[in-house]
Amino acid sequence: QKEVEQDPGPLSVPEGAIVSLNCTYSNSAFQYFMWYRQYSRKGPELLMYTYSSGNKEDGRFTAQVDKSSKYISLFIRDSQPSDSATYLCAMSAHNYGQNFVFGPGTRLSVLP
Amino acid sequence: DTGVSQDPRHKITKRGQNVTFRCDPISEHNRLYWYRQTLGQGPEFLTYFQNEAQLEKSRLLSDRFSAERPKGSFSTLEIQRTEQGDSAMYLCASSLILGGTDTQYFGPGTRLTVL
Numbered sequence: 001q002k003e004v005e006q007d008p009g010p011l012s013v014p015e016g017a018i019v020s021l022n023c024t025y026s027n028s029a030f031q032y033f034m035w036y037r038q039y040s041r042k043g044p045e046l047l048m049y050t051y052s053s054g055n056k057e058d059g060r061f062t063a064q065v066d067k068s069s070k071y072i073s074l075f076i077r078d079s080q081p082s083d084s085a086t087y088l089c090a091m092s093a094h095n096y097g098q099n100f101v102f103g104p105g106t107r108l109s110v111l112p
Numbered sequence: 113d114t115g116v117s118q119d120p121r122h123k124i125t126k127r128g129q130n131v132t133f134r135c136d137p138i139s140e141h142n143r144l145y146w147y148r149q150t151l152g153q154g155p156e157f158l159t160y161f162q163n164e165a166q167l168e169k170s171r172l173l174s175d176r177f178s179a180e181r182p183k184g185s186f187s188t189l190e191i192q193r194t195e196q197g198d199s200a201m202y203l204c205a206s207s208l209i210l211g212g213t214d215t216q217y218f219g220p221g222t223r224l225t226v227l
Contacts, residue, residue: 008152036218043116043203043218044155088154096214098145098168102154 003027006089006103015112019076023089023103026070030091030101033065035074038086038105047087048074051095079110114138116206116219124225125194132190133222137206144187145216146179147203148172155203155218161187194226 004025013019021035031052036044048063050056056063062075072091076083086105093099117136125131137144142163147155158177159169163184173179176194181187191198201223205216 004154041220041223043205043220045218046215049215090154098157098160100157100216102156104153 002104004089004091004101004103006106008104009107010109011106012109012111013079015079015081015110017079017110019079019083019108019110021074021076021087021089021106021108023072023091024070025072025091025101027091027093027101028067028070029093030070031067032092032095033063033072034090034100035061035063036088036090036102037083038088040085044088081110081112083110084108116204116217118202118204118219118222120222121220122223122225124227126227127194127196129194130190130192131194131224132188133202133204133224135187135189135204135206135219137186137204138208138217141206141208141217142184143207143209143214143216144181145205145207146187146189147205149201149203149221150199158189191224194224196226199224199226 033050035048038044053065053067060077064073086107088105089103090100119134145160146158149155161181176192179189201221203221205218207216
């Protein structure tokens with residue numbers, strides 16, 4: 001079992017839909033959780049950074065962490081074609097980059 | 113543009129050749145990371161620098177790989193005697209540890225193809 005798992009997709013949704021992207025993990029020591037967006041042939045871009053359990057909202061994006069279930073989610077409201085990208089979750093037990101473990105990513109297509 | 117830059121963006125080489133990649137981080141950032149990303153996978157940590165000191169290397173970083181960050185500014189990653197399995201995207205990221213937060217900013221990556 002991989003330490004961090006994501007549904008690879010591709011996930012196709014119509015413009016305006018609510019998108020739910022999810023990651024599960026096995027290491028109960030993880031307490032820092034991140035979501036990155038990666039456009040084709042580009043580096044990842046940090047979207048959300050959360051610590052421990054709970055919700056965090058930023059514009060159209062909401063990150064949820066459920067440590068008891070070892071499950072994190074990213075919701076995108078009013079999805080736009082420009083949201084089409086690969087979404088990577090990453091997590092760590094410590095707040096230092098050398099310990100970040102990335103999921104394989106979910107490819108999202110938002111159709112106009 | 114004040115983001116992380118990497119050069120070259122693409123490199124095609126023959127097996128057995130040496131290649132070197134360069135990363136220029138955001139100027140005031142004290143940490144610099146190298147990652148490798150293969151198709152359909154997330155980035156995998158290779159090594160990182162705090163200023164000019166290389167503080168950790170992943171077991172993924174074989175003896176054929178070496179990284180430097182002279183003077184704590186730009187960094188280079190060299191792969192000697194390349195193998196086909198080295199074909200991947202090599203990503204650089206930089207961060208400024210401030211108040212305990214390590215927010216990494218990634219460059220566009222160097223895509224290596226070993227023939």
